[in-house]
Amino acid sequence: MTMLIALFKNRLTAIWAFLVLATLISVESVGFGANSQRLATALITLIAFVKVRFIGLEFMELRHAPLWLRLAFEGWTLVVCVALVVLNYVVASNSAP
């Protein structure tokens, strides 16, 4: 058991704990209620892409990759995140009575 703990006592496990926590927060924020639904959806989108960024930088080890590779990944994350936030805003505007 102590050996198992030793195997997991590192940065990767801390990242994983953060990812799980972020997931739980995003699931909980669905229930914010109708008034702040736009905000909740924006938050969910943001959390998803923060998670994506951490998976890329830490698990895929892009943190140690050459700059072009890292920039390509971060660029994708940023562009897609912004696109989804904007489109979600359009969706919310269309659903408003």
Next chain:
Amino acid sequence: MIAVPIKQPAERPAKHIPGEEGIWVLIFGDMVVFAIFFVTFLVYKAGNPAAYEADQALLNPHLGLLNTLLLLTSSLFMAQAVRLARLGAKEAPAMITATIVLGLGFVVVKAFEWGEKIRAGLTLTHSEFFTYYYMFTGIHLMHVLIGLGVLLWLRSSCKPSEQYPVATFEGCGVFWHLVDLLWVVLFALLYLMK
């Protein structure tokens, strides 16, 4: 399958391409196409938000959450496997096995979830939302299955007497994390965003 020519640096150089250069063609290629998936979904959703929301309410977010946690945890094991392979530790293959088991868990949950929906009459052509739900999660599931095949191959290529093929570990890891990463966005898109 993806036997990367073995080179095992004693220490990781400061700047290092995970896996090999070529695999990033597949990784970024998939990321671009999934980005088109996400955008297409929201563009169509904007045309009829009420119908999408009504259908979304029929999904079971607990199963989606369970699958997210399974994949995140499998990614942790995969990342640990790469770390341990680099150290030459004997536990590295066991970490791959754990990754595979968690990945299989994802497949089982997905099959159960689809079965539940199909029994309720919510099939591929039930509505636009369910078309996307099945097609996107289906294409993602195909990635999971390919990833599991790759991991089984990696597990079988770990021989006790030999050094670990570290670059191959990295390459397989990168693909597995891609599967995780795409699911993270799909989960938010299909189950959570209102």
Next chain:
Amino acid sequence: MNKSIAASAWSGMIAMMFMFGAIISWQIFPPPSPSLPMAEWAAHFTENRTGVFVGSVLMCIGSSLFFPFFGGFYGCLKVAEGKHTPLTYGMMMIVPFGFLPLFLVMICFVTAAYRPEMSTEMTAALADAGMFLLVIPGFIGLAQWVVTGIIILRDVNPQPIFPRWLGYANIWVGILAAPGSFIPFFKTGPFAWNGVFAFWVPVFTFGMLLTAVLWAMLRAAKHPAMQQDQS
């Protein structure tokens, strides 16, 4: 320089141009919507009879020229795979399976346009069959490109015949080809036969991949392992 490999690469380029010409001539680029009223869909063929017939001739030439191209491609893959080549044999069977439908596409389209006095239902049904034959083989494409990708990545030569990224690109294109098989379920949206994911993404990535393969074959023609024995 292995001249037969180079020649087969160029025959692939010519094949691609003829096939593209056929699709233009059939006026199915971009494809008409499957949700068109049946009469309009039938008129698409009866009012473009010459185009349909010319397109079929072009397709006949183009699809034939693809086989020398694949012959050269097999030649390279066989050397890449090594002494025993089960995967290359598999690929050799999948390709005809995936290309045979092209022949049937042109028969369907020509038959749809041949007798203008034929009933609308008949014309529309034949035209539908042609579109299905063209797009449904998605999963065949998946098998073909994934197997090819695996062969390229498992290259046994000290200096690989093909660059490794091409192997990964094959797998990527293979995965993207699959949604075509689902077109019967849809008449509108991105998964219908004129949709982004059933038509445009597969067509675009297939074109890019073939161009890349062509380039890689011209490169492979100069590979030492690809030279004919001088003895």
